[in-house]
Amino acid sequence: MKSVLIAALVSLLFSILCTPIAVRIFRGGGFGQEIRTEGPRSHMVKRGTPTMGGTVIIVGTVLGYLVAHLVVVTQPGRGPTASGLLALSLMVFLGAVGFVDDFVKVRKQRNLGLSKSAKLIGQVVGGVGFAVLALQFHRGPKVAPASVHLSFVRDIAAISFGGVGFVIFALLLVGGFSNAVNFTDGLDGLAAGSSVMVLGSYVMISFYQFRNLCGVAGAKGGCYVVRDPLDVALVAAAAMGACFGFLWWNAHPARIIMGDTGSLALGGLVTALAILSRTEMLLFVLGGLFVLEILSVVLQIAVFRTTRRRLFNMAPIHHHFELAGWQEMTVIVRFWIVTGLAVAFGLGVFYAEFISYGVQG
Numbered sequence: 001m002k003s004v005l006i007a008a009l010v011s012l013l014f015s016i017l018c019t020p021i022a023v024r025i026f027r028g029g030g031f032g033q034e035i036r037t038e039g040p041r042s043h044m045v046k047r048g049t050p051t052m053g054g055t056v057i058i059v060g061t062v063l064g065y066l067v068a069h070l071v072v073v074t075q076p077g078r079g080p081t082a083s084g085l086l087a088l089s090l091m092v093f094l095g096a097v098g099f100v101d102d103f104v105k106v107r108k109q110r111n112l113g114l115s116k117s118a119k120l121i122g123q124v125v126g127g128v129g130f131a132v133l134a135l136q137f138h139r140g141p142k143v144a145p146a147s148v149h150l151s152f153v154r155d156i157a158a159i160s161f162g163g164v165g166f167v168i169f170a171l172l173l174v175g176g177f178s179n180a181v182n183f184t185d186g187l188d189g190l191a192a193g194s195s196v197m198v199l200g201s202y203v204m205i206s207f208y209q210f211r212n213l214c215g216v217a218g219a220k221g222g223c224y225v226v227r228d229p230l231d232v233a234l235v236a237a238a239a240m241g242a243c244f245g246f247l248w249w250n251a252h253p254a255r256i257i258m259g260d261t262g263s264l265a266l267g268g269l270v271t272a273l274a275i276l277s278r279t280e281m282l283l284f285v286l287g288g289l290f291v292l293e294i295l296s297v298v299l300q301i302a303v304f305r306t307t308r309r310r311l312f313n314m315a316p317i318h319h320h321f322e323l324a325g326w327q328e329m330t331v332i333v334r335f336w337i338v339t340g341l342a343v344a345f346g347l348g349v350f351y352a353e354f355i356s357y358g359v360q361g
Contacts, residue, residue, distance in 0.1 A: 003068040004207065007234045008241035011064030015245025019056050023249065023256045026050035031106045049254060052102045054262020057192075057242045058095045061269075062088055064238030082137035083145040083228035087235045087272040090130040094178055095265030097122035102259040120175075123264075127174035130272060131167040137227075145227050146170070151278040153353045154224060170275060177283070178267030180290035183297055183316040185263040188252035190318065190332050192243050194289050194339040195266045199240035201286050201343045202273045205350055206233035209277060212354070222357035224278070232276050239269055252329050282350065288342030289335055293317060 027050045065088060069080055100122075101114040114122075134146035148166040149155040161169050185191035210230040214223035226232075243266070249255045258266075267290070274283035284291055296317035303311040313323035321331050 001207070003072045004203065004230075004234050004237045006071050007064040007068035007238040008203075009064075010067045010241070011060040011238045012241035012245045014063055015056055015060040015242045016248050017245075018060070019053065019246055019249040019256060022053060022056050023050050026052055026256070031102075049257050051106070051257045051259040052099060052261045053246060053250065053256040054095055054098060054258040054260070054265055057239070057246050057258060057262050058092060058265050060242030060245065061091065061235070061239045064241055065235055068234055068238070081228035081231040082133075083276045084231035084235050086130060086134055086145055087232065087269060087276060090126055090174070090272045091239070091265045091269040093126040093129070094123065094174075094268035095261050097126065098182075098260030098262070098264035101264075102261050123175045123178060124171060126268065127171035128167055130174065130268075131170035131275075134170070134275060135163060135166065139227050143225060143227050146275050147278060150280065152281040153350045154278050169280075170271075173271045173275070173280065173283075174268055176294065177271045177287065177290060178264045180287070180294035181267035181270070182260060182263040183293040184290055184318075185258060185260075186316055187318055187322075187328055187332050187335075188254035188257075189247055189250050190335055191263055191266065192247040192250050192258060193332070193336050195270070196240055196243045196247065197336075197339050197343045198270055198286050198290075199236050199243065199273075201347055202236040202270070202277065203233050203240060204347060205279060206230070206236060206273070206277050208350075208354075222354045226276070226278055229277065232273060235269075236273055239266070252332060279350070282346055285346040285349065286343050288346075289339045292338070296320070 031050055031052055065080075065084065097114075097119065101119060104114055131146070135144050135148070138144045146166070147155050148161050148163060149157060150159040150161065150169075181191055181195065184194060206226075206229045209224040209226050210233065212223050213229060214225050246256075246258065246262075250258065270283065270287060274280050279286075293316045296312060297315045300311050300315035303309065312320035314320055318331050318335060322328060326334075
């Protein structure tokens with residue numbers, strides 16, 4: 001538990017102290033955000049706000065993870081694990097894709113960065129690479145970082161994708177949630193604040209799995225078959241701390257924006273945490289706001305192409321409420337409340353399934 005707390009504290013301090021430095025660097029380099037011209041007019045004042053702030057979140061997360069492991073290096077069997085390194089690798093890789101996308105936006109002075117195909121190629125390479133490697137590095141005869149079975153709060157033994165099917169499924173999850181968090185990042189602090197809650201839920205889930213791990217002394221009927229739950233909790237805690245610190249400067253009115261650098265990285269990370277903790281479908285509950293955001297975009301496109309009418313004033317859905325007259329801060333706080341309710345419900349489902357085995361813990 002000490003390592004988890006250290007990871008969160010180090011990343012929090014790094015993020016809250018170094019974000020102002022990033023603001024000065026990016027502002028001095030002319031790395032300002034471009035704004036959608038068809039969006040709410042109130043957003044025009046944000047044009048030129050330093051972007052690429054996600055670099056602080058990524059570096060803070062990696063730093064928190066490494067420092068936590070250095071502190072506990074004297075404890076046997078507590079070094080970095082395949083699961084932890086895979087989650088961080090996916091985060092860094094998608095963050096790099098987002099960084100290039102942000103850089104193109106800034107240099108070409110437009111709201112659109114990489115082409116859709118270029119961004120898709122980056123997500124495919126990252127998702128496939130993560131999925132293939134996650135099926136390797138077995139601990140014992142059967143336990144790899146990921147499983148070929150579909151999971152909700154644990155593996156569903158009756159549903160198996162097979163190796164190829166799992167890679168395709170993981171790719172869809174990575175692409176879907178990285179884009180979902182990207183769509184959510186349209187208001188000051190919305191994506192960062194929501195990510196804090198989702199990441200916090202994975203700290204709790206993974207640490208609970210660590211305390212109730214199958215194969216250890218005292219394990220009971222509701223135990224969990226996962227490879228490195230404590231290290232997954234450590235990564236989630238580091239990312240949560242980094243997002244918390246960043247939120248101090250990203251809250252309305254934002255002094256810096258995470259950009260695609262941060263949103264793609266966080267979307268990839270929460271997907272990795274879900275796969276590594278065997279809670280893939282539970283992510284649709286915990287990340288309910290992210291799902292709502294991307295669904296609003298899909299529905300807007302589908303309805304417009306079939307009827308030539310718009311279902312929402314504008315998509316993603318947070319802009320719909322802005323154009324309906326809600327103040328930006330009202331939308332942000334209410335959407336945070338939605339995320340909090342989704343996370344509370346998801347954690348309740350997770351714990352209820354555990355105690356259904358008749359185990360108190």
